[in-house]
Amino acid sequence: MDFASLAAQLNTGKILPEAIVILTILIILIGDLIQGRSSSRWVPYAAIGGCLAAVGALALQWDTGNAAAFFGEFNADALSIVxxxxxxxxxxxxxxxxxxxxxxxxxxxxxxxxxxLTATLGGMFLSGADELVTIFVSLETLSISSYLLTGYMKRDPRSNEAALKYLLIGAASSAIFLYGVSLLYGLSGGEVRLSAIANNLAVSTGESSIGLVIALVFVIAGIAFKVAAVPFHQWTPDVYEGSPTPVVAFLSVGSKAAGFALAIRLLVTTFPLVADEWRFVFTALAILSMVLGNIVALAQTSMKRMLAYSSIGQAGFMMIGLVIGSDAGYASMIFYLMVYLFMNLGGFTCVILFSLRTGTDQISEYAGLYQKDPLLTLCLCLCLLSLGGIPPLAGFFGKLYIFWA
Structure with missing residues (x-):
């Protein structure tokens, strides 16, 4: 194999956004090592600049030909880019x-x-992973970083409790997912690439259909945990309430987006033989998530717990796009995710500003907020009404697009 052929198959330019994030992490950590606490003046700007540079690199990759990289182990197609x-x-x-x-x-x-940024890196690689080992390593990079972020406030007992719960339940879900993946590896005759697994399963489906269904059950359970779908949602309210609020904001969007990217890539590519079965399961999960998430949210006294149950309900709406299984369905899911990104992070920004002033996130303490800070009240109302799907806000059009698709 000559160098030109090797370079073409590696296609390393496709992971330029991830390389930018890695470089940003190194700059931040080395700068902190050299300057200590004084680095806090410029470190946030470096992090934001690195993220925006990665977004720019992703935009430049749109529709640039061959999307496969690293011998087909990473897929930088349009779905991955979004x-x-x-x-x-x-x-x-x-x-x-x-x-x-x-x-x-x-x-x-x-x-x-x-x-x-390490959690971000894991989520980005997970969105484009096209091979079992890459999927699992990326998933664990995201998960372990999330555990560390959850327990980062070491002096806060609630943060420590949330991290321990997240670690124990997350480790169990990773083990379940890994068992499903290992079954796929065995049923396909030792293949790790998703397309090769699907081809081998199509040939041997007669003798391995029961094993395929068992693998599907374990894989769905692992994915449902990551997107906080009912009945795999038990960790979400406690972890969201005890974790630092910025961490909750990231987990509610970034981790959920990575989970849905994994669901589309793995289920659609690997399980076409049981497509009706997994769509039926996700239909049930979507209904349960929408109903239970939104109803239980009404009874909460903590704003963070209410937003946690709201995120469970929002995951149900996104699962509808996955169940549809067409380009229009995936497009509606992506559009809703983008709308959800801004309305949910906007809501958490308001919660953070309020908690920094008052030291609490209890809903009862928000009484009379309009008289103290009209602008904060207006922003919070717009974000919450958008999450509820009230017209003419963006959340309404996101939900409308999903049902129209």
Whole structure:
């Protein structure tokens, strides 16, 4: 194999956005190592700049020919570009939300941003992974970074409790997902690339259909945990309530987007033989998530717990796009995710500003907020009404597009 052929198959330019994020992480950590606490003056700007540069690199990759990279293990197609863009944008918006919150807690900002960008990196690779090992490594990069972010406020007992719960339940879900993936590996005769697995399963479906259904059950359980779908949502309210609010904001968007990217890539490519079955399962999960998430949210007294249950309900709407299974369905899901990014992160920004002033996130404390801060009240109302799908706000059109698709 000559060098030109090797370079063409590696196609390393396709992971330029991820390379920019890695470089940003190194700059932040080395700068903090050299300058110490004084680096907090420029570190947030470096993180935001790196994220925006990654978004620009993704935009330049749109419709640039061959999307396969690293011998087909990474797919930088249009679907991957959009989901990677959503994840890195959610990180870029989370950074300015984190500055005062982290500094007020007395913890190191540079380390926090380094872990946040590492989680972003895992989500970006997961969105384009086209091979089982890459999928699992990317998933664990995102998961482990999320555990660290959840427990980053070491002096806060609620943060420590949330991190422990997230770690234990997350480790169990990763084990379940890995078991499903290992079944796929065995049923396909030792293949790791998704397209090759699908081809081999199509040939041997007669003798391995029961094993295929079992693998599907474990894979769906692992994915449903990541997107916080009912009944795999039990971790969400406690983790969201105890975690630092900027972390909750990122998990509610970035982690969810990575989970849906994985669902589309893995289920559509690998399980066409049981497509009706997994669509039926996700239909049930979507209905349960929409009903339970929105009803239970009404009974909450904490704003963060209410938004946690709201995110479960929003995941149900996104699952409708996955169930549709057409280009229009995926487009409606992506559009709703982009709308959800801004209305949910906007809502969490308002919650952070309020909690920095009052030290609480109890809904009862929001009484009379309009008289104290009309602008904050207006922004919070717009975000919450948009999450509820009230016309003529963007959330209404997002839901309308999903049902129209």
């Amino acid at each position: 989901f990677r863009g959503i994840i890195v944008l959610s990180a870029a918006v989370t950074v300015p939300m984190s500055i005062r919150y982290v500094e007020q807690s007395g913890t190191a900002l540079a380390e926090f941003l380094g872990i946040l």
